[in-house]
Amino acid sequence: MAPPKPNTKPPKKAAVIHNVAKIASESDKFRRVVWTGKHSQMVIMTVPVGGEIGEETHSVDQHLYFVSGTAQVITEGKHDNISPGDHVIIPAGTLHNFLNTGPNPLIVSTVYAPAEHKADTVHDSLEQGEKLEDEGKDEPPEWARK
Template sequence: MAPPKPNTSPPKKAVIIHNIAKSGSPPHFILLQNETHRFKLVIMTIPPGGEIGEETHTVDQHLYFVSGTARCITDGSHKDEINPGDHVIIPSGTLHNFINTGPTPLIVSTVYAPAEHKADTVHDSLEQGEKLEEEGKDEPPQWAKE
């Protein structure tokens, strides 16, 4: 899949992503965000024992679990078990983390709206993504901030 071009204006049409399960191989994060949508779709592959990392967002987040099992932890203490086919909605401002509890990679697709990252972002690891955010090198397009 070719990297998307940065968004320069709000979206005008639909985008279809076929067979998302095949897209979940490394790199850790794959970002699909282009001129057609005011959202960010991320496909994550979390290794056994790995985690997304405790975080909050300023937008709602929808997660679909393609394969593997996980523990969802919200507000630091509420825990739920997650299985393939589960869909989880994390409201804006909710502290959350997902930990891979199974023996195989956890493949998750997640949608944020509006986007919170630069349109052509591909992170090879969680650490790389966090570093780029901290350095101010992974900013969303201007229209996503409006």
């Protein structure tokens, strides 16, 4: 199942994204923006075996739903185990990381509020994403930052 084409202009109607779990599990990209609105953004992530999301702090809230795989979340020095079906909410300003602790890729659907990435972002790897962010090439659209 191909991921939906991301919108690059402000949405004018509701979006229905069928079978997010299937779309996310078939994506081989580390990060793929699926939808961007004026106040939030939906992203799917595939974290390879032994990989991580990367220690970070956002200026936006982040909701993460774990589709498959197992992980350890580290927030402010506290460690918790994550399983499929778990949902983690990271408030803006919270230092966090997610480590893939299982034998399979970690599949995550995440919502940033407001948007955190460019509306058509696709990152092959954590390193590529960090590089583009550091270079200022992965900024959310102006209309999504208001």
